[in-house]
Amino acid sequence: MKFTMKLYDRATSGNCHKIRLFAALTGIELTLIPVNTEAGEQKTAAFAALNPFQHVPVLRDASIAIWESPAILIYLARKFDLTHWWPEEAESQAHIAAWLSISTNELWHGPARARAIVKRGGPGDLAAAHAIAADLLPRLDRHLEGRDWFATSRPTIADCALFPYLAMAHEGRINLAPFAHLRAWLNRVIALPGFLGMDGILDHY
Numbered sequence: 001m002k003f004t005m006k007l008y009d010r011a012t013s014g015n016c017h018k019i020r021l022f023a024a025l026t027g028i029e030l031t032l033i034p035v036n037t038e039a040g041e042q043k044t045a046a047f048a049a050l051n052p053f054q055h056v057p058v059l060r061d062a063s064i065a066i067w068e069s070p071a072i073l074i075y076l077a078r079k080f081d082l083t084h085w086w087p088e089e090a091e092s093q094a095h096i097a098a099w100l101s102i103s104t105n106e107l108w109h110g111p112a113r114a115r116a117i118v119k120r121g122g123p124g125d126l127a128a129a130h131a132i133a134a135d136l137l138p139r140l141d142r143h144l145e146g147r148d149w150f151a152t153s154r155p156t157i158a159d160c161a162l163f164p165y166l167a168m169a170h171e172g173r174i175n176l177a178p179f180a181h182l183r184a185w186l187n188r189v190i191a192l193p194g195f196l197g198m199d200g201i202l203d204h205y
């Protein structure tokens with residue numbers, strides 16, 4: 001029987017979608033194991049043994065469990081030698097690491113938090129999340145002026161990490177209309193062969 005890695009997953013999660021998207025773009029087969037986080041399935045001792053922080057996504061590769069979406073992206077890219085998605089040179093890795101960090105900080109506390117508050121009544125302060133987004137989005141847009149991809153001249157795992165919560169920013173009542181370079185990048189990701197969307201991601205920006 002062919003073994004495929006397992007992704008402990010939630011369909012509505014942008015963090016999980018980063019991994020689903022990367023796997024789709026690179027042809028990696030994953031078996032999705034749905035975790036009903038609304039019902040607290042991640043709060044069990046068994047799940048804590050997989051991820052001490054009890055979040056999805058978690059990747060299971062035989063006896064190895066990898067948690068935190070940036071770590072999963074690096075693991076998959078390295079494991080399958082996908083060197084344009086995770087290049088070997090120091091400078092490219094450093095640029096990618098910087099964007100992975102932005103994806104779990106400013107992007108998570110801004111657009112992703114706003115979406116969670118508006119869509120699910122999640123905890124937090126919508127005005128504060130919008131203020132973080134208002135600082136972040138012009139910076140991203142300026143960075144993309146004259147660039148096709150965030151970290152190198154080709155798509156990398158940084159683009160996968162940034163894509164879902166930017167593509168779903170409108171669900172947090174954030175308007176991307178003023179950010180033409182950012183919208184062009186979203187459309188470039190959507191045009192990649194193998195692209196996978198999810199509920200909340202539009203066909204075009």
Ligand SMILES: N[C@@H](CCC(=O)N[C@@H](CS)C(=O)NCC(=O)O)C(=O)O
Nearest residue numbers: 013014015037055056057068069104
């Ligand atoms: N920094 C983590 C965040 C993971 C995270 O917060 N996952 C959410 C779903 S998007 C989750 O599991 N929420 C359920 C909970 O926190 O109990 C990552 O990038 O993987």
